[in-house]
Each structure stands twice: as C-alpha cells, then as structure tokens.
Amino acid sequence: MSGDGLTAAAHALAVEIRTREAPLAALPSRSGRSEDEQGRAAAIHRVCRGLRASFLRTHAAAVYDRLTAGRTRRLGxxxxxxxxxxxxxGLVPTRAELDEELRHTQAEKEGREIDQGIFFREILRLPEAGGHLVDVLRDPTPRARGLLPDFRATGRAELGKVTVERRGDAGHVTFHNESCLNAEDNELIAQFEIAVDLVLLDDGIRVGVLRGGPMTHPRYQGRRIFSAGVNLADLHHGRISFTGFLLQRELGCISKMYRGLSTEGRPDTFPAHGTEKPWVAAVDTFAIGGGAQLLLVMDKVIAAADSYLSLPAAQEGIVPGAANFRLGRLTGDRVARQLVLGGRKIWAGEPDARLLVDEVVDPRAMDRAVEEAVARLAAPAVLANRRMLRLSEEPVDAFRSYMAEFSLAQAQRLYGEDVLDKVGRFTTGPSAAKEVVR
Structure with a gap:
C-alpha cells in the first residue's frame, strides 16, 4: 500500500476509535460500574478491538515498515x-493511558493491554516483519553493554534481585528474590535479561548456570529455591507488565538463552548466527510455573532429589509462556496436559521426571553435579551440535507463529473473570507474595 493510502486508513481508524470510545469517559471506573454500564463498556471495547484487528490484518506490514523505517530501526x-x-x-494505548491503568488493580483496569496483544499478534504473524522483531528482541540490552567492561574486569555484577558471577568457565546467574521465594516480577525479569546478556557477551564464559539462592522466608529459611514462577500478588494487583514482563520474558530473555544473541542486523557478521552458550539449571526445592518453563530450554537440568516441578496454569489463570509450545516435545501429549491442564506436580524421583530432568542427585551433591555438568558442556564441539539440535527441534518461524497467538491469548487471559476474581485473595507483603503449596 502507498504511504498516502496507509495515512488515510490510519486517519479513518483514529476518528472511528475516538468517536466510539468517547462514551467511556462518562462511565465510572470499572469496579464501580453497574451491570448495564459494564455491558456498554464491553460492547464499546469489542467493536473497537474488531476495528483495530481489521486495520492491522490489512496494514500490519506497512505499519511495521513505517515504524521501523523499512526495518532499519531496531525497536524493542x-x-x-x-x-x-x-x-x-487509537491503534494501541498511549503511555498516559497505560500509566493510568497502573493506578488500578487488575480487576479495575480498562483492559488496554488487550489492544497491545492485538497489535503484536498481527505483527508477529508476518514472516518478514515478525521475523525481524523476533531477531531484534535478541539484541543485548543497553544496560548489559554498559556493565560489560566492569563485569569482564571483576567477574561479578550485583543487579538487585539477580546476581551473575564468573567462576572458571561458568557464568552463574542466581535469583535473590528471597522474601517471595524467587517469584518473578517486573524488576527480576529485567535484571535476569541483563544477567543473561552478560553471560553471553563475556568471552571468558563458556557455560551459563541458573540457580536460585537461599531464602529468608520463614518457611524455607536458608534453603535454596529455584523459582516460584510469576508473583501472583503483583499479577492480581496489576503490577505485571504485559510487554515488559509477559512478552519480553519469552521473546527476549528466554529466547536469548535458547537461541543466543542476535547479529543485530549486520549482514556481514560471521558466523551468520549470533553468540550462544549452553545452559545448566540447578533445581533446588521446586520449579513452579515460570521456573518450570525455564527448564524447557536448558541443555542440562540437575534436580535435587527432594525437589518437584509444576506448571499450575489452570490455577493461575494465564498461559504458561511457551511451555504449551515446547512441553509436549519433551514429555509427550498426555503428560503435558496433566501438567498444564490438570496442575500435576512431578517429584524429581518419579519416572516421568526424567522427561524433564537429566540428573537427580542428593541435595548435598548439587554443587559437585553442577561443576561436572559445566566441565562436560564446555567441550569445543558442544556449541555446533547444540545449534544443530535446536534448528531441528524448534524452527524460529514456528516459535514466531506461536508467539503471535500467545500475544493475544495472554492479554485476554489477564482480564478473564477467573483471574479477576482472585484479586481479593492477595494482599501486599512477603507473606502473601506467592502461594507455593498447591
């Protein structure tokens, strides 16, 4: 489509959205609306979302090209x-609209993130535009670039809720969200991605290691915990970012661990693929939800004999990242459904755990097992074979297509009635930050 054609269509959309959304301003906030007012607001959003989706279905490629100057600008x-x-x-919410949403709990929000879900779904559906975006999101973060010289010199970076330390050939990334049982929130995910970047950028590191640190929570005082998944208190209080957490986690942080860093659009880069390294996960106590999702991209998973894994998506009410895409490949369809749909908990000693875990060891032997795994994965031929295995297992276009559908499905799930009904169960404070016994 010509630039004039896109401009005219975009102007028509803006006028239509502005006109149709105008009555929303006269309504109370979502929690204060009557049943009739809720119905009217829902109808307005339904029509406007249909208009946005229709516009993007026709113009998404041209929109992306305009925003990125023909895919020469690399925008996160x-x-x-x-x-x-x-x-x-009118196409997606403004910063001011999103800031206003952040003032409310999830149940009181207008649901503007669903409009972002529509936008990213249509961009990611396109092989060229979506493929470009998937590649862009594997660029190193500016913060990691800034920290890299000091990290190379000292071998350690304290990021807050995450630390990264070089020990021999290994880059050890450790979660330290102690009071919340290493539950993931916006801050932890941002720091986690920086840590992953540092491991991948540091030439002195050959293998990444992911582990949870010791807890201060009274119930688990002094024990290591791998991860309790998403912080449910933050989720239900509206403090989990759709783009900065739920999308960035999959398309940025985890994608970098699995595929490595991008070549940042440089056609003369040799080799043509980006920097990647093998990863070891050391699972202490439990890997719940997002923690279990991380195991699906690891090259070696070591679990303490008293630990367990679970993906309680049905209880939490959201889609468990890319687990629905990857899990069945490892466990088969039946076990995948038992985990995701049925909330099954798999203990490290069960036979089915070997579908997700490479080695089960006495908790006191975890450090030695990690060291041995690092030594094996540091072998010269590991990277080439790792890359070839990945190309066979998960073509990037298949991942892009899944993430397109995930973008909208997850945005809609954030406003599902079952999710919103749980808001009252959670209060701020460490004691309620995560329900881990299910």
Missing part, C-alpha cells in the same frame, strides 16, 4: 508500542 517491544501509539492514534 515497549518502544515499538509507544511509537505505534504516536504514529497511529
């Missing part, structure tokens, strides 16, 4: 969404 998720809000009014 948040920057791309903000650019779209400015260049195409």
């Amino acid at each position: 998720l948040t920057a791309l969404a903000e650019a779209a809000a400015e260049a195409f009014p």
